[in-house]
Amino acid sequence: MRDALVAAAFRLFLERGYEQTTVDDIVALAGVGRRSFFRYFPSKEDVVFPDHERCLADMTAFLTEDGVNDAGGAGHEPVRRVCDAARLVLRMYAENPAFSVQRYRLTKRVPGLRAYELSVVWRYERALAEYLRARYADRPDGTLRADVIAAAVVAAHNNALRSWLRSDGTGDAGAMVDHALEYVHATYGPAAPPAERPEDVVVVVSRRGAPLWRVVQEIETTLGRP
Amino acid sequence: MRDALVAAAFRLFLERGYEQTTVDDIVALAGVGRRSFFRYFPSKEDVVFPDHERCLADMTAFLTEDGVNDAGGAGHEPVRRVCDAARLVLRMYAENPAFSVQRYRLTKRVPGLRAYELSVVWRYERALAEYLRARYADRPDGTLRADVIAAAVVAAHNNALRSWLRSDGTGDAGAMVDHALEYVHATYGPAAPPAERPEDVVVVVSRRGAPLWRVVQEIETTLGRP
Numbered sequence: 160m161r162d163a164l165v166a167a168a169f170r171l172f173l174e175r176g177y178e179q180t181t182v183d184d185i186v187a188l189a190g191v192g193r194r195s196f197f198r199y200f201p202s203k204e205d206v207v208f209p210d211h212e213r214c215l216a217d218m219t220a221f222l223t224e225d226g227v228n229d230a231g232g233a234g235h236e237p238v239r240r241v242c243d244a245a246r247l248v249l250r251m252y253a254e255n256p257a258f259s260v261q262r263y264r265l266t267k268r269v270p271g272l273r274a275y276e277l278s279v280v281w282r283y284e285r286a287l288a289e290y291l292r293a294r295y296a297d298r299p300d301g302t303l304r305a306d307v308i309a310a311a312v313v314a315a316h317n318n319a320l321r322s323w324l325r326s327d328g329t330g331d332a333g334a335m336v337d338h339a340l341e342y343v344h345a346t347y348g349p350a351a352p353p354a355e356r357p358e359d360v361v362v363v364v365s366r367r368g369a370p371l372w373r374v375v376q377e378i379e380t381t382l383g384r385p
Numbered sequence: 386m387r388d389a390l391v392a393a394a395f396r397l398f399l400e401r402g403y404e405q406t407t408v409d410d411i412v413a414l415a416g417v418g419r420r421s422f423f424r425y426f427p428s429k430e431d432v433v434f435p436d437h438e439r440c441l442a443d444m445t446a447f448l449t450e451d452g453v454n455d456a457g458g459a460g461h462e463p464v465r466r467v468c469d470a471a472r473l474v475l476r477m478y479a480e481n482p483a484f485s486v487q488r489y490r491l492t493k494r495v496p497g498l499r500a501y502e503l504s505v506v507w508r509y510e511r512a513l514a515e516y517l518r519a520r521y522a523d524r525p526d527g528t529l530r531a532d533v534i535a536a537a538v539v540a541a542h543n544n545a546l547r548s549w550l551r552s553d554g555t556g557d558a559g560a561m562v563d564h565a566l567e568y569v570h571a572t573y574g575p576a577a578p579p580a581e582r583p584e585d586v587v588v589v590v591s592r593r594g595a596p597l598w599r600v601v602q603e604i605e606t607t608l609g610r611p
Contacts, residue, residue, distance in 0.1 A: 277503045303565055306544045307537045314536030318529050339529055346572060 161191045161199045161209070167263060168206045177207075177269045204275040208263060213280045214251045215286065218244050222290040231275040237294040237310060238348040241287045243341040245316040248283060249336045252320060256328030263324040284313045308347050387425045387435070389415045395487060403433075403495045430501040437505045441475045441512065444470050448516040460515045462566060463520040464534060464574040467513045468566040471542040474509060475562045478546060482554030489550040510539045534573050558597040 167189040171180040182203055186196050200206045221244050225235055235243075252259045266272040291305035298304065319339035323332045393415040397406040412422050426432045426470055447470050451461055461469075478485045492498040517531030524530065546567035549558045 181431045274500050274504055277507055278500055281503055300568060303541060303544050304569055306540045307569060310536040310540030311533045315529060318532045342526065342529055343533060 160189075160191060160195060161345045162197060164191070164196055165206055165209050168203075169258070169265075172207075172265055173261070177272065185268050191245060204272060207265065207272055208275065208279060210251050214248055214278075218283065218286050219245050221247060222286065225290070236349060237291055238312075238344055241291060241309065242288075242293055242344055244338060245283075245285060245312050246333075246336065247317065249277060249320060249332060252324075256332075260324055260328045263321075280317070284309050287312055304347075308343070311343045311347070313341065315343045386415075386417060386421060390417065390422055390425060391432055391435050393396075394429075394489075395484070398491055398591050399487070399496065402492060403498065412580075433491065433498055434501065434505060436477050440474055441505075441508055444512050447473060448512065451516070462575060463517055464538075464570055467517060467535065467538050468570055469511060470516075471509075471538050471566060472540065472559075472562060473545060475558060479558045482558075486550055486554045489547075506539060506543070510535050513538055530573075534569070535575065537569045538566065541569045543547060 164185060168180070168185045171184050171188060175184075180203075182193060182196055184191050185203075185206070189196075192369035196206075200209070205212075222240065225240055266276055288305050291308055292302050295301035295305050316336055316339060319333070319335040323330055323335050390411060394411045397410055397414060406429075407424055408419060411429075411432070412419050415422075422432075426435070431438075448466065451466055485499070492502055514529070514531050516534035517534055518528050521527035521531050525611075542562055542565060545561040549556055549561050
């Protein structure tokens with residue numbers, strides 16, 4: 160019944176326009192009563208985004224369980240974790256490309272839907288930020304870092320998601336989003352582990368004009384050789 | 386007249402609540418006609434945020450003039466420029482702390498106003514992102530970088546702005562926002578210029594186990610000495 164309501168709603172939105180379609184029109188086409196509609200959807204906007212509430216709940220659960228199943232209790236690396244959480248949203252869009260592309264076009268045309276979408280994006284961003292704030296609770300500037308990273312993750316995700324939607328859902332959504340999230344992770348995640356143990360590498364920085372004996376002396380001292 | 390309408394509106398919003406106040410109530414208290422109200426404000430929401438349109442226009446002008454007055458044509462360093470653009474928003478809030486704090490409390494309570502605020506924040510973010518997209522047009526991942534930095538700047542600005550509003554407008558708003566924006570600039574801006582010219586520094590990375598003669602040979606080659 161829920162799927163039938165969504166299908167009827169979209170058929171009418173595309174035929175008549177979003178503003179010109181009433182809930183009564185939708186339930187008439189779907190052959191159900193008004194009460195059935197409101198059992199599933201609090202408002203007409205919600206039928207356009209039928210899966211965000213579930214996805215938000217999934218994301219919160221995903222972030223909350225972090226650390227719980229972890230023997231060490233330290234949880235996952237936080238930036239990686241919020242990137243993985245953002246992928247849950249992408250998965251929801253990619254489950255049904257035709258529907259997602261149709262909705263993208265509709266949302267671009269209807270200011271009320273754009274406003275609704277902004278409020279949903281804001282809730283995702285807050286979920287990520289709250290998780291990061293807890294993880295960075297004992298860092299100086301922890302809330303600032305948390306808010307900035309959450310915003311960066313959402314912006315990167317949406318940059319890739321929108322490219323994919325503009326391509327009419329052709330292209331590899333997963334690869335596009337991975338690439339965008341990797342950009343954020345490379346900035347804020349821990350540096351990639353070096354291929355060899357750091358103790359094995361000596362870095363010498365020297366002024367080009369320095370005499371060679373001074374450079375060699377510096378290296379000897381650093382290497383711990385006479 | 387415009388200021389009188391804003392003052393009357395806020396007095397009624399605080400006394401009766403936002404939803405319970407009509408435009409007719411506002412114009413009656415201000416002693417003007419409905420048409421005067423709608424000459425200044427397209428809707429009741431707009432009277433809550435009377436200065437955002439002006440501020441958005443100022444920001445766009447500020448970003449557009451970048452490079453125009455610059456003999457070299459290269460314009461300013463882009464991340465510094467968007468941080469400076471964000472400070473225009475802060476200045477608008479800081480011009481009238483009592484009003485900004487009042488509005489912050491009102492907006493937290495009224496979902497319709499939160500939605501309006503999100504759409505305004507989105508427009509600021511897009512203005513910053515469009516500027517950065519143009520500046521990064523010939524970089525790989527230019528739009529990704531632009532969107533992520535714009536989001537990071539807005540998140541940092543709002544983190545500091547909200548702290549200041551929660552402190553009831555006490556505290557140094559400018560210093561708080563400067564600190565937050567510096568966090569973003571340190572991440573995405575150009576690295577601080579080195580004290581000496583880069584050509585003057587040689588970096589040698591060597592495995593600790595490498596024989597000393599090999600290291601010296603490497604340095605000699607790099608320094609361009611026999």
